[in-house]
Amino acid sequence: DQQVKQNSPSLSVQEGRISILNCDYTNSMFDYFLWYKKYPAEGPTFLISISSIKDKNEDGRFTVFLNKSAKHLSLHIVPSQPGDSAVYFCAAIGNTGFQKLVFGTGTRLLVSP
Amino acid sequence: DVKVTQSSRYLVKRTGEKVFLECVQDMDHENMFWYRQDPGLGLRLIYFSYDVKMKEKGDIPEGYSVSREKKERFSLILESASTNQTSMYLCASSPSKSTEAFFGQGTRLTVV
Numbered sequence: 001d002q003q004v005k006q007n008s009p010s011l012s013v014q015e016g017r018i019s020i021l022n023c024d025y026t027n028s029m030f031d032y033f034l035w036y037k038k039y040p041a042e043g044p045t046f047l048i049s050i051s052s053i054k055d056k057n058e059d060g061r062f063t064v065f066l067n068k069s070a071k072h073l074s075l076h077i078v079p080s081q082p083g084d085s086a087v088y089f090c091a092a093i094g095n096t097g098f099q100k101l102v103f104g105t106g107t108r109l110l111v112s113p
Numbered sequence: 114d115v116k117v118t119q120s121s122r123y124l125v126k127r128t129g130e131k132v133f134l135e136c137v138q139d140m141d142h143e144n145m146f147w148y149r150q151d152p153g154l155g156l157r158l159i160y161f162s163y164d165v166k167m168k169e170k171g172d173i174p175e176g177y178s179v180s181r182e183k184k185e186r187f188s189l190i191l192e193s194a195s196t197n198q199t200s201m202y203l204c205a206s207s208p209s210k211s212t213e214a215f216f217g218q219g220t221r222l223t224v225v
Binding site for chain 2: 004006009032034036041042043044045046049089091093100101102103104105106
């Protein structure tokens with residue numbers, strides 16, 4: 001049972017345009033969400049996060065939006081750069097007292113020059 | 114800088130072999146995790162540990178065991194490797210109250 005879902009396996013965007021990656025979750029106990037970026041043959045690296053008490057968090061070119069009522073979050077990258085080409089994983093943590101990350105299936109982003 | 118180091122980048126093992134994947138972190142983190150990454154399935158949690166000698170099953174523990182004898186080291190053991198355990202294995206660590214986990218570079222295991 002996939003509690004965190006990324007329904008788009010891939011996304012292609014032109015350099016300079018906006019990339020929007022989406023993530024849905026089913027477990028209402030999740031209260032913290034993260035985005036990780038992964039290049040081939042490397043481990044995932046943390047990108048940005050958001051607490052469930054907020055609806056937006058911004059860090060440079062990256063903004064994460066959270067819609068709790070829809071159980072949906074999205075990552076916006078503006079402007080997109082070729083170096084952003086990677087697999088992006090959405091992850092969630094529940095308020096159960098242990099910091100265990102539940103990951104989505106990932107979206108492969110390709111930014112073309 | 115946090116460093117999580119996995120002992121091998123690439124491994125090829127035969128079916129039925131006992132396989133050890135080692136992970137070491139240098140930031141005195143309490144929590145350590147083992148995930149596997151497969152196409153279309155994302156990262157799935159195999160086992161985790163929140164203290165020395167403590168371990169908890171994740172979502173897919175079957176065919177695996179773990180060992181945490183020292184705080185900095187978390188080992189994943191494939192008792193009898195099978196071809197369906199061919200995967201990318203990722204180790205991670207985090208401080209006890211933190212939400213962010215730090216990952217190693219991964220071990221690509223092929224079982225033939």
